[in-house]
Amino acid sequence: MIIQDRLKGRATAPVRKDISADFPLRGFLICEACGYPLTACWARGRSGKKNPYYLCQHRGCSDKGKSIPREELEQLFGDLLKKLVPTQQTFQLAENMFKAAWEERRLTVLSEKKEWLAKAKRLEKNIDSLIERLVQTSDERIQAAYEKRLAELHQERAIAEEAAASVALPDQSYEEMFEHAMVFLSNPYKIWENGQLQTK
Numbered sequence: 001m002i003i004q005d006r007l008k009g010r011a012t013a014p015v016r017k018d019i020s021a022d023f024p025l026r027g028f029l030i031c032e033a034c035g036y037p038l039t040a041c042w043a044r045g046r047s048g049k050k051n052p053y054y055l056c057q058h059r060g061c062s063d064k065g066k067s068i069p070r071e072e073l074e075q076l077f078g079d080l081l082k083k084l085v086p087t088q089q090t091f092q093l094a095e096n097m098f099k100a101a102w103e104e105r106r107l108t109v110l111s112e113k114k115e116w117l118a119k120a121k122r123l124e125k126n127i128d129s130l131i132e133r134l135v136q137t138s139d140e141r142i143q144a145a146y147e148k149r150l151a152e153l154h155q156e157r158a159i160a161e162e163a164a165a166s167v168a169l170p171d172q173s174y175e176e177m178f179e180h181a182m183v184f185l186s187n188p189y190k191i192w193e194n195g196q197l198q199t200k
Contacts, residue, residue, distance in 0.1 A: 022040070022042070022052060022070075023040035023052065023054070023070065024074075025054070025073065025074060025077060026038070026039065026040045026054070029054060029073070031056035031058065031061060031063060032063070033056065033061050033062045033063040034056065034058050034060070034061035034062070034063070036056065036058040036061065038054045038055060038056055039054070039055060039056070039057050040052065040053065040054045040055070040070070041053060041055065043067065051069065051070075052069070052070035052071075053067035053068060053069055053070060054067065054068050054070060054073050055067040055068065077192070078189060078192060078193065081188045081189040081192050082189045084188050084189070085187070086185055086186070091182075091185060091186065094181075094182070094185055095178075095182060098174075098178045098181065098182075099174065102174045102177070102178070105169070106169060109167055109168065109169050112167045113164050113167045113168075116160050116161075116163045116164035116167065117160075117164045119160045120157050120160035120161045120164060123153055123156050123157040123160060124157060126153055127150060127153045127154065127157065130146055130149060130150055130153065131150070133146060134146040134147070134150070
C-alpha cells in the first residue's frame with residue numbers, strides 16, 4: 001500500500017467526504033497493486049472482537065480483500081511524518097511565500113474595491129445629471145424615457161455599491177490565517193498525533 005506517493009503528490013486517490021474519526025486516512029491511501037483507493041472497515045475476529053482494517057476492494061486487483069490493520073498502517077504514516085521536518089531555510093521560504101501571497105491578495109482586494117466605488121460614483125453623477133434634465137423638460141415621452149433610465153442607473157449603482165461592500169479581506173489577520181499552516185510545516189507529526197479529525 002502506498003503512502004509515500006500521496007505525500008509526494010504522485011497518487012491519484014480522491015479525498016473522500018465520508019472520512020471518519022475511525023479511519024482518518026481513508027481517501028489518502030491507494031493500493032500498491034492496482035493504484036485504486038483503499039477502503040476501510042471493522043471486521044469481527046474469531047474472538048468476536050471487532051478490529052479496524054484498511055483494504056482494497058477493487059475488482060480484478062491481485063490484493064483484493066487483503067487487509068492491513070489500521071494501527072500498522074497509521075503507525076507507518078506517522079513514521080513518515082516524523083521524517084518531514086523542514087530545514088530553517090525551507091521554513092523561512094514557506095513563510096515568505098505565504099506573506100507574498102497575502103500581500104498580493106490584499107492589493108487585489110483594495111484594487112477591486114476601488115474600482116467598484118469609482119463606478120458607483122460615476123453612476124451617481126449620471127443620476128444627478130439625468131435628474132436635472134428631467135426637471136427641465138415638459139415632454140411626457142422624454143420624461144418617461146428619463147425615468148426609465150433613472151431606474152436602471154439606480155439599480156446599477158446599487159449593484160456596484162453591494163459589490164464594493166462584499167470585496168473585503170478576511171476578518172483574521174495574516175498571523176491568524178497562516179498560524180496553523182506554519183505550525184503544520186514545523187511539525188506535521190504533532191498535528192497528526194494530537195489534532196482533531198478536521199485538522200488531520
